[in-house]
Amino acid sequence: MSKQAPKIDLPGPALERKADLPLHQQVYEHIRQAIVDGRLQPRLRLPATRMLAADWGISRNIVLLAFEQLLLEGYLVARTGSGTFVADQPARLSAPPPRRVPVKPAEPTPRSAFRQAAEAYVLPRNTEREAIRPFQTSLPSLRDFPFSIWNRLAVQVYRGLHIQHLGYGDAAGHGPLREAIARHVGVNRAVRCTPEQVVIVQGTQQALFLTASLLLEPGDAYWMEDPGYPAAHASFQAVGAVACPVPVGSQGLDLDYALTRYPRARLVYVTPSHQYPMGGAMPYPVRKRLLDWAQQRNAWILEDDYDSELRFSGRPLPSLQGLDPAGRVIYVGTFSKTLFPALRMAYLILPDAEMARLFARGKVLLDRQGPVVEQLILTKFMEEGHFGRHIRRMQQLYETRQNGLLDMLKAIPTPHGPLGSNAGMNLLVRLPESLDDRAVSAELAKEGIIAPPLSNYTLEHRQPPALLLGYAAFTKEQMQTAVTRLGEVLRRMM
Amino acid sequence: MSKQAPKIDLPGPALERKADLPLHQQVYEHIRQAIVDGRLQPRLRLPATRMLAADWGISRNIVLLAFEQLLLEGYLVARTGSGTFVADQPARLSAPPPRRVPVKPAEPTPRSAFRQAAEAYVLPRNTEREAIRPFQTSLPSLRDFPFSIWNRLAVQVYRGLHIQHLGYGDAAGHGPLREAIARHVGVNRAVRCTPEQVVIVQGTQQALFLTASLLLEPGDAYWMEDPGYPAAHASFQAVGAVACPVPVGSQGLDLDYALTRYPRARLVYVTPSHQYPMGGAMPYPVRKRLLDWAQQRNAWILEDDYDSELRFSGRPLPSLQGLDPAGRVIYVGTFSKTLFPALRMAYLILPDAEMARLFARGKVLLDRQGPVVEQLILTKFMEEGHFGRHIRRMQQLYETRQNGLLDMLKAIPTPHGPLGSNAGMNLLVRLPESLDDRAVSAELAKEGIIAPPLSNYTLEHRQPPALLLGYAAFTKEQMQTAVTRLGEVLRRMM
Numbered sequence: 001m002s003k004q005a006p007k008i009d010l011p012g013p014a015l016e017r018k019a020d021l022p023l024h025q026q027v028y029e030h031i032r033q034a035i036v037d038g039r040l041q042p043r044l045r046l047p048a049t050r051m052l053a054a055d056w057g058i059s060r061n062i063v064l065l066a067f068e069q070l071l072l073e074g075y076l077v078a079r080t081g082s083g084t085f086v087a088d089q090p091a092r093l094s095a096p097p098p099r100r101v102p103v104k105p106a107e108p109t110p111r112s113a114f115r116q117a118a119e120a121y122v123l124p125r126n127t128e129r130e131a132i133r134p135f136q137t138s139l140p141s142l143r144d145f146p147f148s149i150w151n152r153l154a155v156q157v158y159r160g161l162h163i164q165h166l167g168y169g170d171a172a173g174h175g176p177l178r179e180a181i182a183r184h185v186g187v188n189r190a191v192r193c194t195p196e197q198v199v200i201v202q203g204t205q206q207a208l209f210l211t212a213s214l215l216l217e218p219g220d221a222y223w224m225e226d227p228g229y230p231a232a233h234a235s236f237q238a239v240g241a242v243a244c245p246v247p248v249g250s251q252g253l254d255l256d257y258a259l260t261r262y263p264r265a266r267l268v269y270v271t272p273s274h275q276y277p278m279g280g281a282m283p284y285p286v287r288k289r290l291l292d293w294a295q296q297r298n299a300w301i302l303e304d305d306y307d308s309e310l311r312f313s314g315r316p317l318p319s320l321q322g323l324d325p326a327g328r329v330i331y332v333g334t335f336s337k338t339l340f341p342a343l344r345m346a347y348l349i350l351p352d353a354e355m356a357r358l359f360a361r362g363k364v365l366l367d368r369q370g371p372v373v374e375q376l377i378l379t380k381f382m383e384e385g386h387f388g389r390h391i392r393r394m395q396q397l398y399e400t401r402q403n404g405l406l407d408m409l410k411a412i413p414t415p416h417g418p419l420g421s422n423a424g425m426n427l428l429v430r431l432p433e434s435l436d437d438r439a440v441s442a443e444l445a446k447e448g449i450i451a452p453p454l455s456n457y458t459l460e461h462r463q464p465p466a467l468l469l470g471y472a473a474f475t476k477e478q479m480q481t482a483v484t485r486l487g488e489v490l491r492r493m494m
Numbered sequence: 495m496s497k498q499a500p501k502i503d504l505p506g507p508a509l510e511r512k513a514d515l516p517l518h519q520q521v522y523e524h525i526r527q528a529i530v531d532g533r534l535q536p537r538l539r540l541p542a543t544r545m546l547a548a549d550w551g552i553s554r555n556i557v558l559l560a561f562e563q564l565l566l567e568g569y570l571v572a573r574t575g576s577g578t579f580v581a582d583q584p585a586r587l588s589a590p591p592p593r594r595v596p597v598k599p600a601e602p603t604p605r606s607a608f609r610q611a612a613e614a615y616v617l618p619r620n621t622e623r624e625a626i627r628p629f630q631t632s633l634p635s636l637r638d639f640p641f642s643i644w645n646r647l648a649v650q651v652y653r654g655l656h657i658q659h660l661g662y663g664d665a666a667g668h669g670p671l672r673e674a675i676a677r678h679v680g681v682n683r684a685v686r687c688t689p690e691q692v693v694i695v696q697g698t699q700q701a702l703f704l705t706a707s708l709l710l711e712p713g714d715a716y717w718m719e720d721p722g723y724p725a726a727h728a729s730f731q732a733v734g735a736v737a738c739p740v741p742v743g744s745q746g747l748d749l750d751y752a753l754t755r756y757p758r759a760r761l762v763y764v765t766p767s768h769q770y771p772m773g774g775a776m777p778y779p780v781r782k783r784l785l786d787w788a789q790q791r792n793a794w795i796l797e798d799d800y801d802s803e804l805r806f807s808g809r810p811l812p813s814l815q816g817l818d819p820a821g822r823v824i825y826v827g828t829f830s831k832t833l834f835p836a837l838r839m840a841y842l843i844l845p846d847a848e849m850a851r852l853f854a855r856g857k858v859l860l861d862r863q864g865p866v867v868e869q870l871i872l873t874k875f876m877e878e879g880h881f882g883r884h885i886r887r888m889q890q891l892y893e894t895r896q897n898g899l900l901d902m903l904k905a906i907p908t909p910h911g912p913l914g915s916n917a918g919m920n921l922l923v924r925l926p927e928s929l930d931d932r933a934v935s936a937e938l939a940k941e942g943i944i945a946p947p948l949s950n951y952t953l954e955h956r957q958p959p960a961l962l963l964g965y966a967a968f969t970k971e972q973m974q975t976a977v978t979r980l981g982e983v984l985r986r987m988m
Contacts, residue, residue, distance in 0.1 A: 111711075112707065112708065112709075112710065112711050112712075112733070114707040114708060114733070114856065114859065115707070115708050115709075115852075115856070117859060118708065118852065118855040118856040118858070118859050119852070119855060121855060121858060121859065123665070123855065123858060124662055124862075125662065126662060126663055126664050127658060127661030127662050127663065128658050128659060128661065128662070128663035128664060128668075128866075129663075129664065132657065132658070132661060139661055139662075142657040142660045142661065143657060145660070147652070147655065150652075151649075151652040151653065154648065154649075154652050155645075155648075155649055155652075158641070158644075158645040158648055158649075159645065161641065163626065163636035163637060164621060164622050164626070165622060165836055166636045166639070166834040166835065166836045166837075167621030167622070167626060167633055167636065167834070167835050167836060168618050168619065168620060168621050168622070168633075168835050168836070169620060169621065169622035169623075169836060170620050170622060170623065171617070174622075201861075202696065202861040202862075202864075202865070203861050203862045203863075204862075205858070205859070205860070205861050205862040206860060206861040206862075209859055209860055209861070213606065213608040213609070213732075214606065214608060214609050214612065215606075215609075216606065217605075217606050218606075218712075231862075234859060235859060238707075238859050239606070239608070284518075284559055284562065285555075285559075288562075318563070323562070340660040340661070341660065341661050341662050342659055342660045342661060342662070342663060342863075342865060342866035342867070343660075343865060344861065344862070344863070344864065344865040358609075358612065358613070361612040361613060361615060361617065362608065362609070362612040364612070364615060364617060364699070365608065365611060365612050365615065365699070365703055365728060365729060365732050366699070366700060366703055366860060366861075367695075367696040367697050367699050367700040367703070367838065367860075367861070368618075368696075368697045368698075368699040368700075368725075368838070369697075369836075369838070370696075370838065371696070371836060371837060371838040371865055371868060372622075372836035373836070373868065374865060374867065374868075
């Protein structure tokens with residue numbers, strides 16, 4: 001051992017070569033446990049991986065993989081030029097327990113960032129196999145979708161199909177649909193754009209992944225709202241970028257924290273008009289400062305405007321994009337919330353036509369282009385005014401449903417009462433401090449109630465226990481039954 | 495008030511500090527109303543915000559916020575150095591004007607491998623905007639697609655839609671469609687699989703990109719057929735892998751060359767049953783050796799079986815996948831050639847169900863899941879036997895068309911006669927050695943004839959000049975006219 005390497009008081013792990021867990025996972029677990037137990041103290045510098053590998057008689061690659069995971073999860077921190085240290089604060093107390101990676105086919109090389117992200121990501125519920133039940137989040141009221149209209153338009157589209165539409169089209173999407181979207185976001189979201197700036201994608205997820213792939217390098221830093229949208233985090237992780245978790249208050253992302261702590265970020269992920277999942281909105285002066293900073297630093301702002309059209313009352317907050325004088329904002333909108341998720345239709349608004357062409361090129365690598373027939377149907381649906389009418393109906397319906405749920409929740413024991421808001425499809429209900437929200441959520445699942453714990457949305461900024469409840473898709477009766485059970489479970493667990 | 499500030503005839507707003515609307519919204523509304531009423535005339539210059547604030551006895555910040563909103567919405571316009579004016583036209587009558595500021599892509603860091611690949615990739619023709627003309631390659635005969643049947647099934651599907659299908663489904667694809675595909679490839683391509691090994695993707699491109707993302711690390715080597723399919727090469731480049739170009743002979747990829755030159759590849763891209771674009775097929779002993787090598791080296795073989803169903807005569811060559819004892823082959827099939835490209839439907843067959851789950855997880859990162867309605871229609875189309883019947887009809891039609899084109903091509907000056915084959919949608923015609931195939935292709939384009947040069951498909955192994963001609967989508971008459979012009983152009987250029 002070199003004289004520079006610190007001596008750590010940690011015997012090598014007892015490795016089982018035939019165990020279910022791969023060796024690097026065993027090493028990872030060994031070190032993690034030592035940190036959690038306090039045997040490895042905060043700020044302690046670890047020996048070089050080469051030394052540890054020699055000491056423990058294992059390949060350096062295995063130690064590297066374990067370190068990588070520990071760095072990723074915040075147990076360790078690396079400082080360039082001075083080594084790897086045990087993190088200052090016990091990492092991930094609020095975050096999910098480390099995932100046991102299922103054993104995978106023997107891979108002689110380390111797994112790609114993409115693969116790691118794919119394996120780490122917690123899959124959303126599959127509503128094709130599992131019943132839609134309260135309080136599934138972010139799901140529109142599918143029963144209220146105007147299928148008779150949609151189907152009539154579909155029949156028209158099929159009857160009038162030109163063979164031109166069946167070959168290979170523009171990767172940016174069907175022209176008239178891009179026009180309809182540009183008009184829609186101009187009027188409704190104060191987004192300033194021409195149809196040439198619009199790129200149609202297959203869902204918000206594709207928008208996020210495409211943006212990450214084109215604008216981030218491995219090692220680039222991104223601000224991630226914490227709590228925030230796990231799928232966004234996963235998309236940036238998939239390209240090897242490094243998360244900078246930024247706490248969220250009632251006014252969205254804490255800009256001062258981010259500017260002080262992570263001034264060098266390349267990309268900012270924000271839900272400024274209705275923070276997901278906390279529900280706050282970023283006030284104008286903060287928006288302005290964020291835009292100024294992005295302009296100065298040439299950073300990108302990815303504005304995920306996932307549900308702003310579903311605002312119940314008051315003037316909708318105009319988009320960040322419309323305030324951006326410098327072309328640093330990439331705006332994402334989706335039809336999954338306003339129409340239905342299985343349609344797989346969302347859009348990016350890029351700062352100019354040239355960037356939109358770059359994004360269309362990127363989409364060519366991902367899937368060549370989107371399917372065409374449903375773009376044609378959606379175009380008619382928008383052009384004939386059905387889209388606007390449907391949104392207005394859903395605003396009223398969801399407001400009624402939110403109010404109903406808020407009333408019902410008065411009967412259950414929560415510390416502050418639920419956090420309603422004037423938009424969207426979900427609300428947050430705080431739990432008594434003594435409860436673990438994951439445990440409550442698991443208990444509710446046994447009773448057939450879906451209520452994701454707030455902890456599932458956090459990275460490193462611990463939140464008081466809370467549950468996220470979706471109300472858009474459920475009748476009063478469905479919700480009443482579920483709230484009664486929720487109250488019973490809470491009383492039992494307190 | 496400064497002498498430069500215009501006097502405007504607008505009393506201050508009556509502000510209510512306890513109102514529902516924030517103060518700046520009240521000021522905004524006050525000014526907006528005055529513009530709408532005509533009290534503030536178009537082109538009128540407004541006093542500086544500082545002046546207005548002083549005049550009205552409110553904080554300048556409030557006026558600034560109100561102005562910002564009015565500017566955003568187009569009621570006011572700002573001209574640098576000369577102030578803020580009431581807009582010329584009543585705002586918001588039409589969609590917002592396009593953004594002015596041109597965006598410079600000032601990128602301080604190097605561009606990601608993905609971005610470089612996106613920028614380098616030569617986009618395919620857009621048949622939605624450009625007419626479908628001879629000899630566009632790899633395009634099925636869209637006129638012969640049985641739309642009356644497809645549309646009837648579409649109407650049935652729409653009528654019978656369950657709301658379960660409209661939410662979030664299985665990222666691996668609709669269960670019954672995976673079953674239909676497993677049956678189809680089992681019977682027709684000697685692929686051995688269960689439905690659990692099938693992952694439905696949006697086109698071959700998504701299959702290639704997903705495989706590259708999950709199984710390759712930056713720096714990993716892959717064998718690339720040369721000449722070969724540019725979109726495959728682009729997909730591997732996009733994840734930072736390193737191409738090992740392997741020459742192609744009449745029996746496909748030159749295995750000896752590859753084994754000698756690049757023994758350490760992680761992945762092999764092959765079109766073993768009908769090499770694209772040269773047309774050869776890999777004989778059984780070579781297949782066996784390739785599989786053995788992959789097993790020894792833990793390398794992956796990506797078998798792109800893009801058009802084998804369109805074999806005209808003789809027993810179809812069984813897939814590599816069906817010969818693979820070790821689970822090293824990832825099989826890709828597509829409906830773009832047998833049905834139509836805009837459907838965006840293809841599938842991966844993974845070595846086992848666990849790998850299929852990993853690929854489904856990867857697909858979640860790319861776009862969450864595919865659209866559902868067209869999967870339902872396709873399932874019916876396959877289950878009711880229409881798919882098999884359509885393929886058989888197209889085999890006959892394309893054989894007739896290939897024979898027709900081969901006959902016509904006898905009239906043009908080529909060194910060896912064209913290279914026909916017993917499958918597919920394209921053939922290769924050699925040009926006199928003195929000609930540059932790119933120059934010929936460019937000259938033909940001026941005459942409205944599409945004929946990509948073989949050079950577009952090569953990496954480092956130079957080929958004699960040749961053109962790739964697609965015949966599947968064209969009538970005898972269309973092709974005759976085009977062949978006559980092709981002969982004229984060649985004689986002129988020789």
